[in-house]
Amino acid sequence: MxxxxxxxxxxxxxxxxxxxxxxxxxxxxxxxxxxxxxxxxxxxxxxxxxxxxxxxxxxxxxxxxxxxxxxxxxxxxxxxxxxxxxxxxxxxxxxxxxxxxxxxxxxxxxxxxxxxxxxxxxxxxxxxxxxxxxxxxxxxxxxxxxxxxxxxxxxADWLQWHRVERQGIALEVAGLPGIFSEGELDAGTAILLDTLAEKPLMQGRVLDFACGSGVIGAWWQRFQAENAGAVSPVDGVDVQFQAVTCARATYRRASVEGRILASDGLAVVEGQYQSVVTNPPFHTGVRTDSSITEQFLQSVSRHLVKGGELRLVANRFLPYEALIRRYIGQPSVLAENNRFVVWSARKA
Incomplete structure (x- = not known):
């Protein structure tokens, strides 16, 4: 029990x-x-x-x-x-x-x-x-x-809108009480977006795990539209109701494409993706808990095509390097500062 x-x-x-x-x-x-x-x-x-x-x-x-x-x-x-x-x-x-x-x-x-x-x-x-x-x-x-x-x-009376901008791409992002950052651009996501601009993902389907308010998926599609012409849609998945609601609203306002799914981990995700990006949570309530990300890493490989990329941003103190190597492939550091590191690994 x-x-x-x-x-x-x-x-x-x-x-x-x-x-x-x-x-x-x-x-x-x-x-x-x-x-x-x-x-x-x-x-x-x-x-x-x-x-x-x-x-x-x-x-x-x-x-x-x-x-x-x-x-x-x-x-x-x-x-x-x-x-x-x-x-x-x-x-x-x-x-x-x-x-x-x-x-x-x-x-x-x-x-x-x-x-x-x-x-x-x-x-x-x-x-x-x-x-x-x-x-x-x-x-x-x-x-x-x-x-x-x-x-x-x-x-709807509790929904708020926040303007975020990175690398010259501006978005209106939805926020509701209880969602992480409530629609604002947190520092981890900011450094992840910088790597997308400097080292873009390969063309193809993209999944944003723990998508929050939909910032990453909406920003990446807008960045592609302004810089690459061809746009790859981004599906998003999150366990929290507020996140799913906000991500759908953010996508609608940004006029971008992709399914936003409510799911515990990857339970309802189907098919494979060229790339998976994530700024995963590491708290359960008030406790530090990296088990959510470990479970994600264990199961995400089957949703990546051969040679597909996982790109993950995390606090430096979290022990993800060995887990990425074990479940995906050899990780490399795309960017880092005194708080965060952006990891990249390709499925063998």
């Missing part, structure tokens, strides 16, 4: 607070549902978690903040698990207040190391009659009773 996160265990000690129709926002471990005797709706923004929830007979799964299964004033109790981003907490609380029926209850649970103390201030600003009901397993559990239902919630 998998070990539940502390926040989920803290909720289990307060099951008497779950009354009537219950909705969970941001649940990360479906195993919790085996110990909760409620038929409810569970929203996650993680494609892998959603796949697991789809096999659950006692719950209705929802992927992301605009899933059709999310219905106004449909829950008597809404449980909000604390997200990593404070801006996403505002989004999640707004959705909770729209989902909860008039006079219902909203519960917030999170760990100390996740920042529950600061999160409580946000909760009290939005739902002033909130109170702490438990402190257990390094977590706090808060509730607001007799909540007034909000009448409007539109994800």
């Amino acid at each position: 998998s070990v539940l996160p502390n926040s989920h265990q803290a909720l289990l000690k307060n099951l008497d607070r779950l009354s009537g129709r219950t909705t969970f926002l941001g649940l990360t471990s479906p195993a919790l549902l085996d110990q909760v005797d409620v038929d409810g709706l569970v929203m996650t923004d993680n494609a892998g978690t959603y796949d697991l929830l789809s096999a659950c007979e006692s719950c209705t799964p929802a992927f992301g903040y605009d899933d059709p299964a999310l219905v106004h004033a449909s829950a008597d109790t809404v449980v909000v698990f604390l997200p990593k981003s404070r801006t996403e907490l505002s989004l999640r609380l707004a959705l909770a207040q729209w989902l909860v029926a008039q006079g219902g209850r909203v519960i917030l649970v999170g760990e100390k190391k996740e920042g529950i103390a600061g999160a409580v201030r946000q909760l009290q600003q939005q739902l002033p009659r909130s109170e702490k009901i438990d402190s257990v397993r390094h977590c706090q559990v808060w509730q607001a009773k007799s909540v007034t239902t909000s009448e409007a919630f539109r994800l």
Whole structure:
């Protein structure tokens, strides 16, 4: 049996607070549902978690903040698990207040190391009659009773646009709460784009793994259009709902081509590519975790044509060189600075 996160265990000690129709926002471990005797709706923004929830007979799964299964004033109790981003907490609380029926209850649970103390201030600003009901397993559990239902919630109202520019190519990039960099150009992606300009990819299909807001795919297609004439479309894949939503919006605004897929790793990716580019994540919640990239490197070879290139940017301290050599081929350094290194390897 998998070990539940502390926040989920803290909720289990307060099951008497779950009354009537219950909705969970941001649940990360479906195993919790085996110990909760409620038929409810569970929203996650993680494609892998959603796949697991789809096999659950006692719950209705929802992927992301605009899933059709999310219905106004449909829950008597809404449980909000604390997200990593404070801006996403505002989004999640707004959705909770729209989902909860008039006079219902909203519960917030999170760990100390996740920042529950600061999160409580946000909760009290939005739902002033909130109170702490438990402190257990390094977590706090808060509730607001007799909540007034909000009448409007539109994800589009939370979408923001950011202008980014690199190597003379400018883009409007979409951002939503909870997405890495929220549409801005982070330093790792910037140095990766520099290598694309200086040492372009070979013509052919391109896959952007962990595509985020779609910066790499949109930029590369615009760069090709202005400098090479022929343009290779770029497919993007990401595990997070907000990333997939933003990447699709970025592609539409930039008038570029490519499929944007929601997937846990490469699970739904089909076919082979001439090139795979990535600025992969190395955090799970607040922990450094390079296992996502290792799993990606183990499986990406079958999606590269013979001689196809993997181009990856990563923080210098991450142990990717040996993994790239093991699963793809001999790596070389295309660019580096005091924080990042861009690796290139071709499939043998």
